[in-house]
Structures are given as structure tokens and as C-alpha cells.
Amino acid sequence: GSADISRGQSKAAMCTACHGANGISVLPDYPNLAGQKAGYLEQALKAYRDGQRQHQIMAPMAQGLTDQEITDVAAFYASQQQAPTAAAATVASQ
Template sequence: MKRAITLLSFGAILAFASSQLLAAGNAENGKQKAATCFACHGTDGNAVDPQYPRLAGQYNLYLQRVLHEYKEGQRDNPIMKGMVATLSDQDIEDVSTYFSSLPSKLDTLKNHISGSK
């Protein structure tokens, strides 16, 4: 009986842990939270000014990693650091889910790489 309870407890812990690992962002919430991003990155995530990255269609986990790097100071950009300073982990997941769900208009890197003409 004690072994069965131990196994059930272990199973419950695994189920909880895996559900946390699989937790995904909410695109609709992300759209609301990304409102301040639109000025530079566009409402559809396809910035028209080449100095700002196009976010639409980027990999979700890539966007999350980049936002965390700005927040933690691993990427040095004062504007982005200020933009992400108040974002929670859930906010970052939501915003990343929103932008990654959008169709990209990036079919070439021409004029989207620093120094390219």
C-alpha cells in the first residue's frame, strides 16, 4: 500500500511538472500586451523600417529567449531593456506566442541586415 501511494504521488508530481513545461502563451493576451511593440515592429509584426526586426513568424522560443536576454542584460539595448523590464515570464510567453503566430512578409534578407543595400 505504501508503495502504491508513493507511485501515485510520483505520478502526480510528473503530471504537474510536465503540464508546467508544456504551458504555452496565449496569443490574444499577447496581442494586448504587445501594443507598445507596434510602434517599432508594426501591428502585424512586420516592421517597415529595416532598423527594427520583423517579429512575425519568428520561432516562439527564439522570441522568448531574446526577450529574456534583454531583460537580464545579456543583450545591450536600452530601449528594449526598458520595454521588457516589467514583463513577467507569462507576459513574455504571451507576446512571443502572438508574434510567432503571425504570417511573415520576410521573403528575403535584402535591406534587413545591417549594412546591406
């Protein structure tokens, strides 16, 4: 079905611990999700859900998600603005 960003936002509550509420991750090893391609995010979540892509933390996170929930969460993070100011973005290495 079509993406519902607000539903995605509530579903993404469990993601905020690592990926941040605004999609800017809390640690350099975790990817930022803000403004990422929705198609890529859906693909990654499905790969974690179906075991195509292995990850100790992401596998259980993606486990019970339906396709619709994946679509919503992906659309939510894709809609997040990544770098409010140009200065923030040009920090060479986060």
C-alpha cells in the first residue's frame, strides 16, 4: 500500500535508539537514515527480515515487520531532512 509517514514515525520508535529520532545516527558505525532513498531502506529492511542480510541487532528489529510497516518506516526516514545547515554537513568525518 502507499506509504504513511506518521504511521512510519510511530513504528520507528524502536529505531531511534541507534538511528536517532531524526535519522542522524548516534554512533559513527550506525548509518544515518535521514533523507536516504526509501527504496533502498525498504530493500535493506526486507533483507534483514528475510535473513538475506545478516546483522545481530537488525535481524530481530526487522523480524515481525509487515511489508506495509516497512514501507511506512522507510518513507518516514526518507522524508527526514539530513543536514539543517551546510556547515554541519561539511564536517569531514562524523
